[in-house]
Amino acid sequence: MPACFLLFFLASLMACGCAATGGPTQAGRDALLLKYRAATEHMRLSEFAQAKPLLDDAITTLGGISSGDAAARKARGYFRSESTKSFRGEPYERVMAYYYRGILYWMDGEPDNARACFRSAQLQDADAEQGGYQADYAILDYLDGLVTTKLGGEASDALARARANARLGSLPDFDPQANVLVFFEMGQGPTKYSAGQYSEQLRFRQGTARSTSIQLKVGNQVVRASPADDLSFQATTRGGRQMDYVLANKAVFKGTTDSFGNAAILSGAILAGTSGRRSAVDEVGAGLLVAGLLSKVISAATTPSADTRMWDNLPNLVGFAALRVPAGEQRILAEFLDASGRVVLSREVTLAIIPGTRDTVLFLSDRH
Amino acid sequence: MYRPVARHLATLTLVLAAALASGCASHGVRNPSGNGVTVMKADEQGFVAGTGVESQDIVSVSDKMARSILETPQIQRAQGQPRVVLLPIENNTRFAINKDILLTRVRARLNSQTRGKVLFLARERMAALEKEQQLKQSGQVTSASDPNVVEFQGADFFLTGRLDGSTTKSARGVSDYVLYTFQLIDVRTSAIIWEDMAEIKKQGLDDAAYR
Numbered sequence: 001m002p003a004c005f006l007l008f009f010l011a012s013l014m015a016c017g018c019a020a021t022g023g024p025t026q027a028g029r030d031a032l033l034l035k036y037r038a039a040t041e042h043m044r045l046s047e048f049a050q051a052k053p054l055l056d057d058a059i060t061t062l063g064g065i066s067s068g069d070a071a072a073r074k075a076r077g078y079f080r081s082e083s084t085k086s087f088r089g090e091p092y093e094r095v096m097a098y099y100y101r102g103i104l105y106w107m108d109g110e111p112d113n114a115r116a117c118f119r120s121a122q123l124q125d126a127d128a129e130q131g132g133y134q135a136d137y138a139i140l141d142y143l144d145g146l147v148t149t150k151l152g153g154e155a156s157d158a159l160a161r162a163r164a165n166a167r168l169g170s171l172p173d174f175d176p177q178a179n180v181l182v183f184f185e186m187g188q189g190p191t192k193y194s195a196g197q198y199s200e201q202l203r204f205r206q207g208t209a210r211s212t213s214i215q216l217k218v219g220n221q222v223v224r225a226s227p228a229d230d231l232s233f234q235a236t237t238r239g240g241r242q243m244d245y246v247l248a249n250k251a252v253f254k255g256t257t258d259s260f261g262n263a264a265i266l267s268g269a270i271l272a273g274t275s276g277r278r279s280a281v282d283e284v285g286a287g288l289l290v291a292g293l294l295s296k297v298i299s300a301a302t303t304p305s306a307d308t309r310m311w312d313n314l315p316n317l318v319g320f321a322a323l324r325v326p327a328g329e330q331r332i333l334a335e336f337l338d339a340s341g342r343v344v345l346s347r348e349v350t351l352a353i354i355p356g357t358r359d360t361v362l363f364l365s366d367r368h
Numbered sequence: 369m370y371r372p373v374a375r376h377l378a379t380l381t382l383v384l385a386a387a388l389a390s391g392c393a394s395h396g397v398r399n400p401s402g403n404g405v406t407v408m409k410a411d412e413q414g415f416v417a418g419t420g421v422e423s424q425d426i427v428s429v430s431d432k433m434a435r436s437i438l439e440t441p442q443i444q445r446a447q448g449q450p451r452v453v454l455l456p457i458e459n460n461t462r463f464a465i466n467k468d469i470l471l472t473r474v475r476a477r478l479n480s481q482t483r484g485k486v487l488f489l490a491r492e493r494m495a496a497l498e499k500e501q502q503l504k505q506s507g508q509v510t511s512a513s514d515p516n517v518v519e520f521q522g523a524d525f526f527l528t529g530r531l532d533g534s535t536t537k538s539a540r541g542v543s544d545y546v547l548y549t550f551q552l553i554d555v556r557t558s559a560i561i562w563e564d565m566a567e568i569k570k571q572g573l574d575d576a577a578y579r
Contacts, residue, residue, distance in 0.1 A: 059464065064418040065542075065572035072577035085577045105464060112459040112467070119462035119535075126537045127579060151458065242579035 026084075029071060032061055033087040036311040039100060044368040048104055055101040059117070062094050062124070075307075076246050078253055082307035090202075090241075092190070092234040093311040094124040095137065099318070102143070103183050109358035115147035129239020136237075138166040139228035139320055146322070149174040150359075167233070168317070169213075169226030178322035179353065180218075184364040186211045186227060186336060189314030190235040192306075200251040200304035202244065206232040207316030211336035211344040211366050218325050218332045227317035243306075250304030257299035264292030315365065327355040336366045419544040419570040420463040421531070429548045429566040430470055434477035436564040437527075437552060438485070443562075449487040452552075453523035461533030461546055470548070471527065489521055525561070526553040541573030 035054040042051035066072055066088070075085035088094060102117030122140040125133075145158025155174065163171050187209025195201040207230075216223045271285030325332075329352050336345040345366050353360060408414050411427040437443060443450060454471045478486050490497070497520065504515035513519070529550035536543040545567065552562040 063420050063463070066575040066578050067573055069575050069577075072575035075577045076575075082577070088578050101464065110467070113464040116459055116462050116464040120464075123462060123535060123537055123542070148460075153460075242576040246576060 029086045044365045058097040081303035095121040107361040111147045118143045133237040136165040138162045180323040180325045182321045182362045185315035187316035190232040192308040192310045194306040198251045198304045200247040202306035204235045209316040215335040225321035227319035254302035261292045261296035264288045430473035440562040450524045455528035457529035543571040545569040
């Protein structure tokens, strides 16, 4: 029996030891997440030059095919949790990396590269389980079409797709002469949590936003715009992931090995306790105890928990407005309005509009 | 009867101890010894790959275009040096790219291979060139010729291009097709005197952990 205790001790050590290792590389696996968060902060502080390399890293990573990724392969194993894979984010998070980079490209006078980002962003959402929710960001199709129109192309199909997916308000016709493009965002985005007996199910809590529309005033011009997309909606309509099947299998395995362990330990204890020492029944009982313990150890080491790491400073609502602003120094007053039309937050920006040059791109958030 | 059980338990203990020692030793350490620096040719696919525009595509496409331009009769039989200005290409794919890189490589290929058969004008440097001319005109710097005479050359041809893409995504992966087209446009007549294309298709499937 001392061997049994030693066995139990070693098994516990194995389970505990394995759970604690991997620390030094977790930072690496979270690197993209940290870049996402930092990029958002820089965007809100108008530190676009700092946001750019972070987002470039992000979209370079997202653009690569992850096939053969050792961390991802391990995360699918029974004994590693999903969070040991390198973070890339769920589709709504990946979409935002491309979306932000697209805004910066447009700022830099490269609307075609911006369009490329908006298209790649839309593709990130193409995996939604139900067809109606696949690639259904209204703003991305709208911006794709606007760039195409500005570059002299025809984009009525993109506008039709955008309008079909616009759930929060109507989208205006494209104005290729618009020279001030306002990207705005509101509120706190969705948050992740895990559910299920073993936390194996990834769930989302709806985000919140105090402001629900924006009003832009330039000279005598007043433009009111509603957000085009709701990230909470996008996060919750994605449907099942391939990884969910993996986690469900892990959960079944964990539950089965745990139940078997309980049954074997109980049976073994009864058998060992009801017969004489050194009898065959006693030996079978001891064997069952050992098998039960092993099964419990395996169950304890199985980690079906869903990855709840998240890009936690995303907005809940994103939108866009295009204005025609005369040349010269112009002051734009942006007012974030709540559902009743009251001003929640106002912001004044001075722009120098130079005729014949690139579009002036404005990024506004109600978070800073 | 008790001894065999004890022996089995001892064996099992040893197995677990071995698993503890070997299994967990490298746990969480991905590729512990790292990857040494690998020098690769620009025209070969590395071990880091996506379905977008990559170095091997840029090399193969720009090489093909440079060869094709040289075979154009208007270039081959041109009297004097045809003067060419690069116009930025339009990216109509889903991949954000450095748009200058393709034309820059075509230009470098042509300059290095033809040794003056085609003359490229540095229009992207006009701001600096104009500033230099102003310095000369104001007498702040010396000038080898009359600085008031405009000597900036006009173009005979514009070299430009366009990237178009088509993407398909399904449960079996993502497929990206990119069509590269380049044109040489006669600035006097607006005629497209040369056009060529290259096309590349790539497919891949992400790990299930990311799907």
